[in-house]
Amino acid sequence: MSGQPLPPYPFNQDPDRTVSYRHPAPGQPSGPYTQPYAHPGQPAGGPPPWQQGELGPPMPPPRKKGRGWLFAIIAAVMVVLVGGGGVYAVSLLSGGGTQPEDVLPASTLAYVRVDLDPAANQKLALFGLARKFSATRDSFTGDDPRKALFELMRKDSRDLAKVDYARDVEPWIGDRIGFGVLAPRAGSNTPEAVLAVQVTDETGARAGLAKLNAGGEMKGLAFREDYALLASTQAAADGYAKAPPLAQNSDFAGDLKALGEPGVLSFWGNVGQIAKIAGGAVPTDQGTLEMIKNVRFAGALRFDTGYAELSGISRGAPVQGATDPEAVRLADLPDSTVGALSISGLGDAFGKQWPQLTKMAESSGGQAFTDFVTRAQQSYGIALPADLVTLLGKNLTVAVDEQGLDGDLPNVGAVLTTDPAKAQEVVAKLERFVADSGTAAPQIAKVAADGKLVLASSQDYAGRLAADGTLGDSETFAQAIPDADSATAALFVDLDKLEKYYLRSVSGEERANLQTLRAVGLSASQSGDTTSFSLRVLFN
Template structure:
């Protein structure tokens, strides 16, 4: 027995529940055997069953609207029935609808498409993808790990199905299709799966998750060891099917652990991995994935510190060149929300210069089409200049780096690195405005958070060189503000950039770049504002698909030795 939540959409005129139904009524769920629902069945625990792991309140749970069901009777789900509030017992002879096999996600997809298509979603917690993950069976000393999950959490499923309906090419693709079969067919096009029949050799045993791990080479100068974990539903059928798939291949070792087939180069290695402490028990791995949050459909992790040491010893790579990554680890995920797709990543242990000034991208005019804002470049260049100069000297060969610096001063009248540090300042923001895109000279400008007087002196040196060259470049408009120097293609645009704008108030911007005030790096493109320039000449599904694209946002943050990154593609 589960309590049903009806969530009202801002885009639908319906109330949050049917007029004739109590919002506190319960949802009746019948298990495949017809008996009572087991305790905790269908609930959505933390990812990987680890306390706090992957629990990111609110992530992916955007409000959806409600629309009354169009078809009579409850929709089916995973062999049972998900019905409306408890009704009187069915009349004699009434038969429950049952699923006759196939893949649970395909059935769930059919239900979700029907619900989303009607504008409503309910019983989201019954659609959760739980169970053992590949990191629970792969070896804990892995250097790199990657995972694909075709049975993700409920929030991810709902978001995926909602997004799929926005595109002509995919809006009808979740009506019972098996994504595993689609993947098999894509791989089969390369000829790697000749004489393999999916329905006979693969479908009877293939599960929904697969993971891959790379271990350190067993011998010096050797190749990393590859371990593959494939979720299976029938060990005997999997053994026969994998033997066909791997015929003549390098993964001859096969062992089973907690519902997964572990494949390795030798049987001895596979048996060892099946008994080894799993990656999920690795404290660093667990901490990184907890910081990452929702693992989405695709996730990955790597220990760059250990990888850099192996590279330095086996490939002759200079350890100094790997210094920034000496103790770094990273974790990332591809995940979805009802309005966007996101590639998110976190890092730890990286030596980096922390920006003291946040980006100013949110202060740009509301008419901004695209912008990039980076903080801390000046400080970074100042602190890294000795190492950078060594790199320049090494690349220059016989012509020393000092000569190149002297040549730059003679040719442009600038002093390195001081003048470059001044221009880069605490923050550099470059923007393009919607106004003027149709004209001969678009509105392009830069906002330099630095010492305005010193920056104007450097700009004057560069302008003098340009004027002497006779290239005919238009004069740069300048506006000096408190702690800022604005450079633009027109005086009007420079004046507008010198004032605090309202781009940060846009809901599109806030979704594309969450918490922009704490970001040290940000990039934003409003595709709706420029789509007329790239949609010309397009027709049909191609045009409709591109019209679905709304905006792109990239943001990054660095605090001490930890950092985060987000790339979001928004959809209309």
């Protein structure tokens, strides 16, 4: 799945460092951009134990004993970034300096990173989008995303009510936060957690973090370069401060390089290792573990003035589908399309996976599945998997049209890129099977064209699907699915065309928030064992 590269961070520019990104956002010029990249490289000092202090960081207080406040940080950031309705422009690059992956240990299995001080034009995009939504509008009144996040969290926290951002937080808090999950210690089944908080004043940070974490589980504190590392014990924190950094983990480094710009929020995980650790809590069969043992994923969040984008990749999974699937067919649909899904290579993938699917069906359904397949073959001539491989073909596109949504029978159809004559024979077999089962089914309209068979709820709609449409010329579609000419799977929903149906039952702020949403696009592509995706939410 071909996702866009991800967004950036701060803005202390270094003219000597030039970095290029892969895909410019629509309407953005392509080419190299400069970004700062100064690694302080300060040696880690011997971290002293906790000391009580007066300051408190822009993070939620601990909830009794536990790590709930750590996850509240991530949740709050997602409210600000996603609820605020945006994604930092793809054309911007991150600021310089040490990243959380430069101080978290290389043994980290899952990682989330947030940058709260993006470049100036990124702030404009974020603040402009955030002000469109009632949940974040009042918080975004200045030009500091860190303050906006702090004020948003303070609304729901009694413990933060007496903390003043300008006096108690701003003097020592940095711009970046990283959270890592590691394998459990020997004799434990609970994964270890470590938090990296960028700081500008070690003394103030020690006091503030101690106050925030009083009574919590993160009892260890160490400093590495310009970050405070919080861990479950002091020994663990000291060890993480001296361990090789995550940035030197070859899998992590390779995945992040393939991902592109890491954006305001990025994440990474080793799925195989996580599944291994979680095996006791979440039973997983050996076959599944074998399939995912080398799988890793990475993703990032970006902003533009008109949309939010989540891009990601997964690597290391066995290649199951077509070796060279063709591009999706969404752009050829009628411009009155309100929603569509297109997937290439399903037929090939189904054929390859049939033995494994049969095993799974027989293990769960016993003899019943075998009897069904035999009866379908003997009574109706349905040959499995051959007939379904023919039906699914090289590409399957399902669409819903705006015309007819008010009627009793909406315009719904499917375009099968396959041998139309063979596909019609399979459809006839299935129609006989359905008729004999006593199930009342609507009449299906069919149109055979060059290299495809169209099935639809009406003959008129089938004819329109068979012709070349102009959905690809739509600005909304082009922005939601930027790589429609190369994606091998895609989903598109035009919310502006649908909103008159779902807005009937809502009013007030909820209605205003929903009207801000314009469209949703998800596209994906595969190359070898790497799958990439891009999810975009467009805003009016």
